[in-house]
Amino acid sequence: GESVGLHLPTLSVQEGDNSIINCAYSNSASDYFIWYKQESGKGPQFIIDIRSNMDKRQGQRVTVLLNKTVKHLSLQIAATQPGDSAVYFCAENIKVGGGADGLTFGKGTHLIIQP
Amino acid sequence: GAVVSQHPSWVICKSGTSVKIECRSLDFQATTMFWYRQFPKQSLMLMATSNEGSKATYEQGVEKDKFLINHASLTLSTLTVTSAHPEDSSFYICSVQGRTYGYTFGSGTRLTVV
Numbered sequence: 001g002e003s004v005g006l007h008l009p010t011l012s013v014q015e016g017d018n019s020i021i022n023c024a025y026s027n028s029a030s031d032y033f034i035w036y037k038q039e040s041g042k043g044p045q046f047i048i049d050i051r052s053n054m055d056k057r058q059g060q061r062v063t064v065l066l067n068k069t070v071k072h073l074s075l076q077i078a079a080t081q082p083g084d085s086a087v088y089f090c091a092e093n094i095k096v097g098g099g100a101d102g103l104t105f106g107k108g109t110h111l112i113i114q115p
Numbered sequence: 116g117a118v119v120s121q122h123p124s125w126v127i128c129k130s131g132t133s134v135k136i137e138c139r140s141l142d143f144q145a146t147t148m149f150w151y152r153q154f155p156k157q158s159l160m161l162m163a164t165s166n167e168g169s170k171a172t173y174e175q176g177v178e179k180d181k182f183l184i185n186h187a188s189l190t191l192s193t194l195t196v197t198s199a200h201p202e203d204s205s206f207y208i209c210s211v212q213g214r215t216y217g218y219t220f221g222s223g224t225r226l227t228v229v
Contacts, residue, residue, distance in 0.1 A: 034217070034218065036220075041206075041223070041225070042222055042223060043119075043220035043223045044159065044208070044220045045220075046219065049217060089158060089159070091218075093218075101164075102149040102151070102161035102164055102174075103149075103210075103218060105160070106158060107158050108157075108158050
């Protein structure tokens with residue numbers, strides 16, 4: 001089936017710098033996207049989401065950009081902190097509002113914050 | 116989003132035995148819950164959708180007779196790994212879809228079959 005994938009498996013960033021994590025999706029019917037942070041041995045933690053009728057959404061220190069033309073999603077984290085070190089997953093859903101569907105996850109990017 | 120509790124957080128069992136994992140939605144009546152599996156250094160893979168009062172829906176390649184799902188109430192879904200084998204060792208995570216958008220995940224259960 002179609003899948004969501006990530007470009008980079010590992011990203012190392014200096015503390016205080018901004019980071020960008022990218023994600024490509026292949027299902028043009030996807031209408032809802034979520035970024036999750038997962039620390040070792042824990043469940044995924046919601047960061048930010050975006051619907052397909054938007055191209056940008058901002059949260060606290062995080063911004064998600066959606067480019068439907070090229071089916072690309074990115075997560076920007078500003079002023080990275082040591083606590084940002086984790087694995088980040090993008091996920092998609094294609095039936096929001098029309099029924100309950102599980103999420104399709106990307107491969108994940110391990111973000112390492114260097115002191 | 117919903118508050119989700121998963122238990123146990125880790126379990127070790129002998130090969131051939133069965134293990135039950137519980138997922139509770141603490142503040143939201145969830146008609147649907149989801150079960151995922153995650154192998155080390157890999158992504159989450161949806162195993163099945165748990166439907167309150169009816170049969171679970173399994174993803175392709177997931178054995179329904181091996182991974183028994185029961186969703187008898189609006190706040191509890193259970194996943195039973197039957198006749199567990201070492202290859203079933205994994206991180207199992209449940210999820211609840213909130214009232215609007217958003218999915219909240221449990222803290223996961225680390226299953227080790229020896």
